Amino acid sequence: xxxxxxxxxxxxxxxxxxxxxxxxxxxxxxxxxxxxxxxxxxxxxxxxxxxxxxxxxxxxxxxxxxxxxxxxxxxxxxxxxxxxxxxxxxxxxxxxxxxxxxxxxxxxxxxxxxxxxxxxxxxxxxxxxxxxxxxxxxxxxxxxxxxxxxxxxxxxxxxxxxxxxxxxxxxxxxxxxxxxxxxxxxxxxxxxxxxxxxxxxxxxxxxxxxxxxxxxxxxxxxxxxxxxxxxxxxxxxxxxxxxxxxxxxxxxxxxxxxxxxxxxxxxxxxxxxxxxxxxxxxxxxxxxxxxxxxxxxxxxxxxxxxxxxxxxxxxxxxxxxxxxxxxxxxxxxxxxxxxxxxxxxxxxxxxxxxxxxxxxxxxxxxxxxxxxxxxxxxxxxxxxxxxxxxxxxxxxxxxx
Amino acid sequence: xxxxxxxxxxxxxxxxxxxxxxxxxxxxxxxxxxxxxxxxxxxxxxxxxxxxxxxxxxxxxxxxxxxxxxxxxxxxxxxxxxxxxxxxxxxxxxxxxxxxxxxxxxxxxxxxxxxxxxxxxxxxxxxxxxxxxxxxxxxxxxxxxxxxxxxxxxxxxxxxxxxxxxxxxxxxxxxxxxxxxxxxxxxx
Numbered sequence: 001x002x003x004x005x006x007x008x009x010x011x012x013x014x015x016x017x018x019x020x021x022x023x024x025x026x027x028x029x030x031x032x033x034x035x036x037x038x039x040x041x042x043x044x045x046x047x048x049x050x051x052x053x054x055x056x057x058x059x060x061x062x063x064x065x066x067x068x069x070x071x072x073x074x075x076x077x078x079x080x081x082x083x084x085x086x087x088x089x090x091x092x093x094x095x096x097x098x099x100x101x102x103x104x105x106x107x108x109x110x111x112x113x114x115x116x117x118x119x120x121x122x123x124x125x126x127x128x129x130x131x132x133x134x135x136x137x138x139x140x141x142x143x144x145x146x147x148x149x150x151x152x153x154x155x156x157x158x159x160x161x162x163x164x165x166x167x168x169x170x171x172x173x174x175x176x177x178x179x180x181x182x183x184x185x186x187x188x189x190x191x192x193x194x195x196x197x198x199x200x201x202x203x204x205x206x207x208x209x210x211x212x213x214x215x216x217x218x219x220x221x222x223x224x225x226x227x228x229x230x231x232x233x234x235x236x237x238x239x240x241x242x243x244x245x246x247x248x249x250x251x252x253x254x255x256x257x258x259x260x261x262x263x264x265x266x267x268x269x270x271x272x273x274x275x276x277x278x279x280x281x282x283x284x285x286x287x288x289x290x291x292x293x294x295x296x297x298x299x300x301x302x303x304x305x306x307x308x309x310x311x312x313x314x315x316x317x318x319x320x321x322x323x324x325x326x327x328x329x330x331x332x333x334x335x336x337x338x339x340x341x342x343x344x345x346x347x348x349x350x351x352x353x354x355x356x357x358x359x360x361x362x363x364x365x366x367x368x369x370x371x372x373x374x375x376x377x378x379x380x381x382x383x384x385x386x387x388x389x390x391x392x393x394x395x396x397x398x399x400x
Numbered sequence: 401x402x403x404x405x406x407x408x409x410x411x412x413x414x415x416x417x418x419x420x421x422x423x424x425x426x427x428x429x430x431x432x433x434x435x436x437x438x439x440x441x442x443x444x445x446x447x448x449x450x451x452x453x454x455x456x457x458x459x460x461x462x463x464x465x466x467x468x469x470x471x472x473x474x475x476x477x478x479x480x481x482x483x484x485x486x487x488x489x490x491x492x493x494x495x496x497x498x499x500x501x502x503x504x505x506x507x508x509x510x511x512x513x514x515x516x517x518x519x520x521x522x523x524x525x526x527x528x529x530x531x532x533x534x535x536x537x538x539x540x541x542x543x544x545x546x547x548x549x550x551x552x553x554x555x556x557x558x559x560x561x562x563x564x565x566x567x568x569x570x571x572x573x574x575x576x577x578x579x580x581x582x583x584x585x586x587x588x
Contacts, residue, residue: 009544009551010516016497017416017517024411026404027425034403034429038436332463 041337205238206394209362211249215385219257222384226254230287236391241295243305246288254282255381278323283375286314291346301354311344311368318375334376343372352391360391403432409449410456416513417460419502431459457518461510461528492551500550508543515540 211234216225232249257279293307315338321331348366355361364387374381411428418424434455442451492500501509510529514520515536520528522536529536 007516007544009547012492013497013501013512013547014517016492016494017412017501020494021408021412024408024415026407030407030425030428031403033425034432037429037433041433 203239203395205236207236207238207360207391208394209234209236209247209389209391211362211364211387211389213249213364213366213385213387215251215366215383217253217255217381217383219255220380220382222382224256224258225384226256228253228255228383228385230385230387232287234289234389241298241305243293243295243307245291245293245307245309249287249289251285251287251383252282253285253381253383254280255379256280257379279377280321280323281375281377281379282319283315283381284317286316287344288312288314289346290342291348293348293350303352303354305350305352307346307348307350309346310342310371311346312342313338313340313344313374315339315375318377320377338374338376340370340372340374343370343374345369345371348387358393360393362387362389362391364388402435406449406452410452413453413456414460415498416501416517417457417463417510419506419509423463427460427463428456430463431456434459457514460513492554496554500547500554503550504543504546508539508546511536511539512543512547 211230211232213230215228215230216222217228218225228251230249230251232247234245234247234249237244258277289309289311291307291309293305295303295305297304315334315336317333317335318338319331319333346366346368348364350362350364353361366383366385366387368383370380370382373379407428410431411424414424414427414431415421418427431452435452438455442448501512504512511525514525514528515522522533522540525531525536526533531539
């Protein structure tokens with residue numbers, strides 16, 4: 001810090017302006033404005049808090065969905081069907097018999113009962129011919145019958161020895177265990193090898209995509225757009241040819257705009273003949289999209305889809321610099337003040353190429369059109385770019 | 401109430417950096433917003449009033465931070481020469497000084513405040529405002545020049561009016577919110 005010099009003007013103003021506070025009397029309207037500012041900030045924080053909880057809720061729902069789909073109980077319907085198929089090949093009528101046995105078990109068994117109590121023949125455990133795999137779907141059915149603790153599960157996780165009191169004697173008596181195992185392993189093996197073909201059309205597939213996207217950002221149009229960059233993680237839910245996409249991307253959106261009186265943008269800036277000449281801005285944004293796309297072309301490993309949806313912008317930081325016609329400038333910045341829920345329309349076309357059963361590439365030209373004024377200045381901030389990314393099929397991992 | 405207690409002190413700082421009362425109020429509230437948001441960061445080993453003053457100054461700098469046109473050497477020399485002229489010794493009132501400093505362009509006013517009143521060096525000001533030290537010096541000299549002219553003009557007006565004390569009657573100039581001085585009742 002420099003010691004004040006002895007310049008006469010400096011000294012005069014320093015003393016005159018610092019030795020007294022002048023007539024800076026309190027004004028209620030200033031406090032009203034202060035209160036409004038504090039209220040707005042609190043609302044903003046609440047809003048961001050809501051976004052946090054909504055995001056957490058969505059994540060929880062997706063997690064539950066994933067568990068539901070890939071957990072043993074989630075596989076129950078499919079595995080039952082597949083088991084039925086296998087059973088029919090091996091022992092005609094087995095599937096029906098097993099199903100009947102399940103129903104009987106549900107009807108007849110009560111909590112605390114043991115299997116042997118309902119087993120007329122005192123059947124040995126482990127005779128159902130599915131012991132070659134650890135299909136946990138049966139275990140869940142045991143729990144549903146209310147006798148989870150009464151049935152010892154054989155080593156290897158085969159819990160299939162539980163609840164077929166009526167049908168099991170037929171099987172166990174008709175077929176020795178060794179003979180039953182062999183024919184059953186074949187359909188199971190076949191199912192494992194052909195997972196995508198068998199399940200893709202019927203089940204929701206989940207995949208993650210790590211994307212980055214250079215894009216152009218401009219006001220009202222993209223002419224003279226500034227180059228920004230995006231990066232983030234997207235979650236895809238695929239069902240047949242439809243895909244639901246959500247996720248979070250961090251975006252840096254710089255832009256410039258010249259004042260255009262005809263366009264009406266920034267018309268309320270300036271004083272008299274002093275008008276806004278130019279604006280520079282840089283916004284850091286969290287983009288939370290919710291898009292739906294439809295695959296209209298698929299051949300071999302390649303696919304094309306067209307999509308649309310809405311993005312929510314959480315404005316993390318906004319910096320604005322205004323240049324006026326008298327070449328004076330004014331800058332300001334705000335943080336965490338604005339958010340635009342479902343405020344941006346997304347349009348995109350996606351090209352996908354599958355590399356293997358786990359990974360794929362995507363290239364996605366996109367265009368973002370605001371449905372509301374964006375940021376503290378409420379401008380028509382448009383973005384267009386090409387997202388490139390790598391997709392990872394979670395389902396293919398879990399199934400293995 | 402914290403806001404009301406320090407309102408006068410904080411406003412006196414903001415008024416020096418602002419072009420008018422409305423801008424000063426905006427700066428003030430942004431400053432108090434920072435005060436409220438950072439109360440937990442206040443260290444009691446420093447005077448609270450000084451802490452608020454520093455925040456108000458920073459809020460003012462934030463508000464007016466800009467890329468100022470580079471001054472050329474001619475402007476610098478001319479401005480430096482001008483401030484060597486004699487000044488009247490008349491003591492000016494707070495309102496008069498405030499009106500004069502508010503009449504300066506934003507860039508000049510900010511540098512003048514930081515250098516002449518706050519006591520920062522040109523190097524420090526250059527860092528704070530994101531300008532060169534040459535620009536800081538140029539803006540300071542231009543600010544002094546303009547202030548000097550205002551003081552001389554005000555003295556002339558006062559003399560013409562019979563030596564009565566002059567007071568500022570603020571008129572908003574839409575070009576850059578200039579404040580024009582008139583003698584008591586003498587609109588000419």
